[in-house]
Amino acid sequence: xxxxxxxxxxxxxxxxxxxxxxxxxxxxxxxxxxxxxxxxxxxxxxxxxxxxxxxxxxxxxxxxxxxxxxxxxxxxxxxxxxxxxxxxxxxxxxxxxxxxxxxxxxxxxxxxxxxxxxxxxxxxxxxxxxxxxxxxxxxxxxxxxxxxxxxxxxxxxxxxxxxxxxxxxxxxxxxxxxxxxxxxxxxxxxxxxxxxxxxxxxxxxxxxxxxxxxxxxxxxxxxxxxxxxxxxxxxxxxxxxxxxxxxxxxxxxxxxxxxxxxxxxxxxxxxxxxxxxxxxxxxxxxxxxxxxxxxxxxxxxxxxxxxxxxxxxxxxxxxxxxxxxxxxxxxxxxxxxxxxxxxxxxxxxxxxxxxxxxxxxxxxxxxxxxxxxxxxxxxxxxxxxxxxxxxxxxxxxxxxxxxxxxxxxxxxxxxxxxxxxxxxxxxxxxxxxxxxxxxxxxxxxxxxxxxxxxxxxxxxxxxxxxxxxxxxxxxxx
Numbered sequence: 001x002x003x004x005x006x007x008x009x010x011x012x013x014x015x016x017x018x019x020x021x022x023x024x025x026x027x028x029x030x031x032x033x034x035x036x037x038x039x040x041x042x043x044x045x046x047x048x049x050x051x052x053x054x055x056x057x058x059x060x061x062x063x064x065x066x067x068x069x070x071x072x073x074x075x076x077x078x079x080x081x082x083x084x085x086x087x088x089x090x091x092x093x094x095x096x097x098x099x100x101x102x103x104x105x106x107x108x109x110x111x112x113x114x115x116x117x118x119x120x121x122x123x124x125x126x127x128x129x130x131x132x133x134x135x136x137x138x139x140x141x142x143x144x145x146x147x148x149x150x151x152x153x154x155x156x157x158x159x160x161x162x163x164x165x166x167x168x169x170x171x172x173x174x175x176x177x178x179x180x181x182x183x184x185x186x187x188x189x190x191x192x193x194x195x196x197x198x199x200x201x202x203x204x205x206x207x208x209x210x211x212x213x214x215x216x217x218x219x220x221x222x223x224x225x226x227x228x229x230x231x232x233x234x235x236x237x238x239x240x241x242x243x244x245x246x247x248x249x250x251x252x253x254x255x256x257x258x259x260x261x262x263x264x265x266x267x268x269x270x271x272x273x274x275x276x277x278x279x280x281x282x283x284x285x286x287x288x289x290x291x292x293x294x295x296x297x298x299x300x301x302x303x304x305x306x307x308x309x310x311x312x313x314x315x316x317x318x319x320x321x322x323x324x325x326x327x328x329x330x331x332x333x334x335x336x337x338x339x340x341x342x343x344x345x346x347x348x349x350x351x352x353x354x355x356x357x358x359x360x361x362x363x364x365x366x367x368x369x370x371x372x373x374x375x376x377x378x379x380x381x382x383x384x385x386x387x388x389x390x391x392x393x394x395x396x397x398x399x400x401x402x403x404x405x406x407x408x409x410x411x412x413x414x415x416x417x418x419x420x421x422x423x424x425x426x427x428x429x430x431x432x433x434x435x436x437x438x439x440x441x442x443x444x445x446x447x448x449x450x451x452x453x454x455x456x457x458x459x460x461x462x463x464x465x466x467x468x469x470x471x472x473x474x475x476x477x
Contacts, residue, residue, distance in 0.1 A: 003305075028097075032101075186225040201444070255422065260291070293328055294360050295315075309354050355454075439464055441462075
């Protein structure tokens, strides 16, 4: 069954809504607006938490609803309801019509269609029995505890989601998407005497659970969580001060996402509140730095066949060889800035209006061998994994916590350090990139991005990078 057919079954056959009448209500509600759409959503989600050797929590949830949006100039009216009925839709139409009363706009053309399919039409919740999911968590817990008598605590979580969306425009055209999403997290605490340290690893994507039921996959996740915990157990105090910093491949690109990616979203630049505002066509990074946002990668957590406005996702080059070439755009900001939408209009759910958001944000490969990059640093920091961070979009200033980092001593990786933070300015940091590795890797599929109270799944990726100088906040006395 096609995505459109599946969506029609969910939103019309199942609910009893009349398609022609819904099309009429949407058309009337958006008459005179510049843009807008009806967004329909039906989602199922579940989560399991295994802790202290037992299943602590298992939950299942079903949500459904719609959001109706009308756009007039820079103003958007949005009304939503969890009641899929004609009466609720009419009430929403009355609300959004007030936004464009007397406006007299010409409704923008809808997005082009697509035949791409970036993930399978699967429902991970129904394909795998409950008992199989619980056994997976039990096996993970037993394997982790068998590794070492220093293992004091193991926590495992498994989450799955199946989301169906349909976007209906004023002319009756529609686009639909069926989106699976799963994630596995493993956390391990090891102790030696009075010292206790934690390591964690997660993986996920737009697939069914079968990939994570494979023994090789979940054992690798446990091994990595255990390894990180043991590394932290042997760590020393982190140094502090200005020094060269080498970022490892893959997940460390979360710094790129937060410190740079948000500043390249269209709304911040249209309003001129980004550190990158007004810099189109100018050099904003060192030569060799090319950054893309690519929503078309198969099965990736941040990928979408279509965004939440119905626009097909694409690979958008944001920075090319250090030159700013494009911003990420939803439909409204693209229209107001006189450019094309890039398939980055995203929303958390039917209860939220769309806005420009990242998908999979990646710095592309350079030409250096990672060992060569490390060998070029006499005294510095090698940051391999990150935890939380904060960034100010207007100034670009950021602070990120390293969850796995090492001293670099005489061009070699030295002891692990604990408590290191990276402090800097995103646009400035881009100009300090002096070496770019040839080992680009994507994160394992764990990213969730927050913006204006909305969270959406995202991906990141990068090769090994050397920044000539960055402020490191440490714990060394």
